[in-house]
Amino acid sequence: MRCIWIVILLSLFGISLFAQNIPDSVYERQGLERLMGMMNLKLTDLTFRDDYTNKDSFRLASVANLMRHPYGMIEFVELYKDTCLSLKPEPILNFVFEQMAKEGQTARGMMIDKSVGTETKRGMDLFYRSNEFNRLLRKVYHYLYNVIPPSSDSAFALLRPNEKKFLINQFRELLTEDTADEHRTPEQIDSIQNIEEEYTKQFVKFGAKIRKDFIIAAGMTTTIDLFREINLLTSDLRAQKADISRMLKDTVDLPSKSGIGEFLGRNKGWIIGGPKNDSYKGEYNFIIDFGGDDRYDLTYNPEKPHGTIIIDLSGNDIYNANSAYCIASGCMSAGLLFDMSGDDIYNGGSFSCASGYFGFGFLFDSSGHDKYYGDTHTQGAGTFGLGVLMDAGGNDIYSGALYAQGFGGPEGAGLIVDYTGNDSYIAGNKYKDVLRYEDHFLSLSQGFAYGFRPYMSGGIGAIIDFAGNDSYLSDIFAQGTSYWWSLGLIYDSGGNDQYISYQYAQGAATHMSLGVLLDQSGNDFYRGKGLMQGCGHDYSCAIMLDRNGNDIYHAYDLSQAAGSANGFGIQIDDRGDDAYYVMKKHNTQGFGDARRDFGSIGLFLDLNGTDKYDGNGGDNLIWKTPSKWGGGMDWELIKQDSIKAKGQ
Template identity: 50%
Template structure:
């Protein structure tokens, strides 16, 4: 057993001793903040983390705590504070909140160019088909550069303080409508856009309000407010209006939509709360808790639910906030790209699941043409990216509190980030399985921060490379597993690997663990010297009887210029 003359207080104390052995200190784990001019769309926390990358761990844990605040209004307000903004939430009755929110949204976009939404869509959605020729590929790059420059110049015309205040008002309205509901006169009505019985209808300046009875209803119109009192209902409508508050009290419900639907705030705010039942949510792009120049919130209180989407879905945001929060049940999440806790430029995307054995799938739809013709882009599951070089990434967090969960992705997935983004998975409990191929499982790429924090459970991590605590090009990849008998399997450049001025750390606090790799020369505590600074790679295992390809239980070893593996006992 290795003996160091220190008092052990935390895993970072062990890290200090490991770094000292290769002539470094924790102060050497830092990046510059002046690689590019300061961007109006870069979160202040990103600059703070460039100065002190290890603080990224505390930051993602703080966001995890935000997601599970006792009050969803407190959760939302704390997320807005990451923009250095405060929300205005007046004490108004239900209908006045709706009217005031609509006014705020209208004012927020009064100076916005009409092309803004289409430009963002053109940058975000793309064909799954391969580029036909080199000339076509070059043309697509020229178009990309032109669109990002235009977006950079015009996205500041949004009144974000008013937009986020409207989100606070509508979230409050969706949680506090009981007095209004008790005070209205109810009678059986027939309303266009509803197949089934309605007990209240009103047309207002901000949209239409409808209250469905306890039987089965089918909604096919874009109502501003739907409160459904029960029954197995079906919703077949896109979010075309500026504000939405939909609340379904109980029943096994089905939600269907196309692009920009089902809790999608696009140049507005959309809130959906389903309080009980085994529900199915199926939509296309920009859906299921999505904010695009807006705020989209989907909250499901209980039930075994299924979520199916395409691109930019399931807790995804760009220039806004997108939240999907599921509180109970064994759930299935399926998407294709930019999903499941995804943050694009100036966006905070959060997927929170409180308990249940859940499955997260990213489908093989969009070929990774730049690297592999037999692999697909995922860019999901706690992922963040911007539009390089002009627009930085946002914040993408997947927060899982309990259950034996399964994650599958391919390229860019599972606590990964790119270009000034912050991406993370925080898993509190359960025996979890992570499967991906490359740039995955706590991978930071090109000035970014990618993290996985798994607090307990016997977990399995399987990836090919640039994974499992890998930092590439001025980025941090940190995989921190606190307890459990874990298995790590990779091919190369993984398990505490730093590359091209990157910092990669895999820290496992306890359990009998197995570390398997194919290539031993650039894994398990490896830091190379490429470009101007060199890289740092650390594999740190504190307790347990462990098995390695490179090292051995109770020893230390070095690899590359600044790479070290340490097994303390």
């Protein structure tokens, strides 16, 4: 009898262990395969050709691969998130760099170090006597003068002078909008569009000669090395192994007639600030500030690209961009900013705050409740470059107008990784979407990626937010969305989040692209008008996946698992008692739109919980909509024991 009890107990333990070991992705896949089977579909049907239009030479291999099996986006996002788990730039930058390889690219460009085997490597005159400080300064010097410039030269070596100028003049026009557009006549707008199309065609002729890898690799190496060095210095300061005042005062005596030689720390364009409140104005190569509430009024001349490194160790600082390409901005170069503590304000303007525009931009903010403001191409934005913004703590506000907050343009990647805090992401409110509405604004932000249809494929835009009750607010095109051979994604790990947008958002993809929104846990709220919440339009695939929590989904039309114009729209909710509301039943909750003589695919899946529907779906129901081809399944595929195992 006792043996029977042991067997029963062991069995229960085994079941429990088994339940714990099944990843959510298995249930999701099982559910999807079951639903698709009932619709005479199979998972391998979710694929796209790559020759609906002529291929361009800017296509990223990772995007092209995912277009072949777009359901792999979920695995991709999880991999992305896992890479960002540790608060270190190295794995993140390496991962993103890997994803920026072009299709068919066999070798990647590396950074160029011109000091190897030359005199400059051997030594230089020192001004400060502190070994720790000099080690940091030597590294800064090395990267600013021996690594970044030659790498930048290599990146653009094949370009003619007029082509280089094109990048900072005409190409920039392609990424910027004008508020005056809303008042223009059709002829004026047509004329502007024709000019921009002409610019695009001109760029395409020489754009493939740009070898962005060199400058990105240089920026990455600089970031990784300096991050380590700064952490060592701050640890020493915290442990009182080093004293700031003594370190800054302990210098060599310079001769009265200086300028004969160059002393490390006294270089042109360098400033070393003390622990008090300081003010910096102008264009710099390097600033290190040891404390105080500082004010930075920065400028940058893109005609003369150079590396910029700013390190601020503490204080509530204000960073103002008085021109474009400031504040952790790499324009044909690399721009890095490390702010190690304080509640900071970043007034970025355009091409700022981790902007890699034909370059590399990196911003690390270690702690504090920070406010990031910007206009266009800001807050983790990359076009032919990489822009990464890491914020390790605090309740932060991110506010931008266009191409902001995890934006990936052609051959670009942009990323925000925010580790803790209740954060607000706001995008839009400046440039009207004159094409579609008289009263809505373009956002093109928040895990958004964009290509120039049909000339240039886009990149990868991402937000990875690990904790906190976050708010995502936008208008048109945002929140895990994409346009033309690109991938936009949001991963939000915890907290009760709210996602509000009007159109093309919350896991949406348009015109041969990929979009995904994955929210791991929390009682979340999703609201918008249409083409969202798992909506793929025109040979695109979009996935909206919410794994845990009691969630509320609101939409008006063409949402909640809607495939449009031969696209695929997938919405999956794993657990929780959820509520789904739609205004129009005819194109929501498992809808496929007939186009080009055949259908699209819309797949809706709820795997557990007592759910409420206002629409086509129902709790414990399987349904097909009168469309080509869509349906849904609310079925308890995730059993109660596995929910307990997940600690729900």
